[in-house]
Amino acid sequence: MPPRTARKASGGAPRATEPTSPANKRKTNDTAELSSPARRSKRVKSTDELKAVSAGSAKTNGAVKEEVKEETKVAVVEEADDKLAVTEKSTTKKRKTKQEKEAEMLPLRARTPGLRMFVGAHVSAAKGVFNSINNSTHIGGNAFALFLKSQRKWDNPPLQDDHRDQFRKLCAEQNYDAAQHILPHGSYLVNLAQEDKAKAKQAYDAFLNDLQRCEALGIKLYNFHPGSANQTTHSSALTRLAKALTAALTATTSVIPVLETMCGHGSTIGGKLSEFRDLLALIPSDLHPRIGICIDTCHSFAAGYDLSSPSGFKSFLSEFDSLIGLHHLRALHLNDSKAPRGSKRDLHANIGTGFLGLRAFHNVMNEKRFENLPMVLETPIDRPDPSAKAGAKKASTVADPRVWAEEIALLESLIGMDPEGEEFKGLEERLSEEGREMREKQQEQYDRKVETEKKKQAKAGQRSLMDMMGGSKGKKGKKQEEESEDEGCQSHSEE
Numbered sequence: 001m002p003p004r005t006a007r008k009a010s011g012g013a014p015r016a017t018e019p020t021s022p023a024n025k026r027k028t029n030d031t032a033e034l035s036s037p038a039r040r041s042k043r044v045k046s047t048d049e050l051k052a053v054s055a056g057s058a059k060t061n062g063a064v065k066e067e068v069k070e071e072t073k074v075a076v077v078e079e080a081d082d083k084l085a086v087t088e089k090s091t092t093k094k095r096k097t098k099q100e101k102e103a104e105m106l107p108l109r110a111r112t113p114g115l116r117m118f119v120g121a122h123v124s125a126a127k128g129v130f131n132s133i134n135n136s137t138h139i140g141g142n143a144f145a146l147f148l149k150s151q152r153k154w155d156n157p158p159l160q161d162d163h164r165d166q167f168r169k170l171c172a173e174q175n176y177d178a179a180q181h182i183l184p185h186g187s188y189l190v191n192l193a194q195e196d197k198a199k200a201k202q203a204y205d206a207f208l209n210d211l212q213r214c215e216a217l218g219i220k221l222y223n224f225h226p227g228s229a230n231q232t233t234h235s236s237a238l239t240r241l242a243k244a245l246t247a248a249l250t251a252t253t254s255v256i257p258v259l260e261t262m263c264g265h266g267s268t269i270g271g272k273l274s275e276f277r278d279l280l281a282l283i284p285s286d287l288h289p290r291i292g293i294c295i296d297t298c299h300s301f302a303a304g305y306d307l308s309s310p311s312g313f314k315s316f317l318s319e320f321d322s323l324i325g326l327h328h329l330r331a332l333h334l335n336d337s338k339a340p341r342g343s344k345r346d347l348h349a350n351i352g353t354g355f356l357g358l359r360a361f362h363n364v365m366n367e368k369r370f371e372n373l374p375m376v377l378e379t380p381i382d383r384p385d386p387s388a389k390a391g392a393k394k395a396s397t398v399a400d401p402r403v404w405a406e407e408i409a410l411l412e413s414l415i416g417m418d419p420e421g422e423e424f425k426g427l428e429e430r431l432s433e434e435g436r437e438m439r440e441k442q443q444e445q446y447d448r449k450v451e452t453e454k455k456k457q458a459k460a461g462q463r464s465l466m467d468m469m470g471g472s473k474g475k476k477g478k479k480q481e482e483e484s485e486d487e488g489c490q491s492h493s494e495e
């Protein structure tokens, strides 16, 4: 949907103009379907708010929910090529015109009221934390994540009082429950399992400062990466992490640090669910109610868990429950995975296009135990900058939040949808096709890596045999291949 249409429609009542897009053909049926009470109650309690904004879509009155879905399909198809061609690394800043800025202010999509599933995205908090609220409303998010300060710098100015007040005011005005549905993301620099004393103190101070910011803002949940053991043993790293967490919990009163599941690459903590159980065992039990876990679907899948098949998803949750306890589950990061299951690579893909596939997200969106948890998209939204000079050395990209608006609509539409029905199958197939080329490329890369690993191991086996026979020649292998392509939890640029 071009932004111009959204702009025209968002202010007033829905227009009665006939849609031109062929994807809206099913309108009559959809209206009937939506007014059926059974279906309605499952999906949306009230469509009034959506009708008012029926915004970008602005077609006929009844088919609001379905419209969102139809738009998703259309837009997803339109943008497929761009999305896949995205260059994620380099971003050139450019100045926006006044009109462009104004157009950006208008919501791309209305928030869906009355849902029990709270879906949103990791939005920008550039130029003040309070801006995140408008940025989330802009894409129709009912939950969201943000960085409380620069995620790649140690030194940050303190939270300004007026920023804090503005944040609280906008939360109240726009009906965001900061205690439940806002989930800041910690700095990438912080490793609480750090061995070096000076670095550990620096990490702890930055972490505690973030927790204090949460408390000032009325935010209860704070997501962060468990960290890395680096050259040390995993168990010593867990001990250091537990100690730092215990100290931080004691130094604060209400905030709940939420540890994110990781893909288990190298010495990273948090790939296996059992590691969280081991960590909890090292923390005084009276503090346990203040320890949360966030499932990142891409990370846990890359760590080897099957979240795609309904049976795999079920056993993942029962393993979670028996090892950790589902009461510790406080949030989810919703990302598809560009890399295959077990690849231990942190490569987020757009929903339905990766190796997880749409079925995984159908599992998520229909899981009763996830009700009321913040679910945050961290999917790629950078696309080639249309105004970039042709032939420029570096491909420049722009962040396009429409991708998230569409993904939120898509995810919400999965609530109560029959996974064996035509509608789901159609969506699943279309999105899977969009990601096919990317998956093939990644699969090839993964297969090659597995092959190289095997050869290495075979060589190492020979070497250790020589060692045993006294013919050793230095045993250190090559440094682990750097996977610089991995982009982590924020795969787009933030100004």
Ligand SMILES: [Zn+2]
Pocket (backbone or CB within 6 Å): 185, 224, 225, 260, 488, 489
């Ligand atoms: Zn993360």
Ligand SMILES: [Zn+2]
Pocket (backbone or CB within 6 Å): 260, 296, 333, 378, 489
């Ligand atoms: Zn994440």
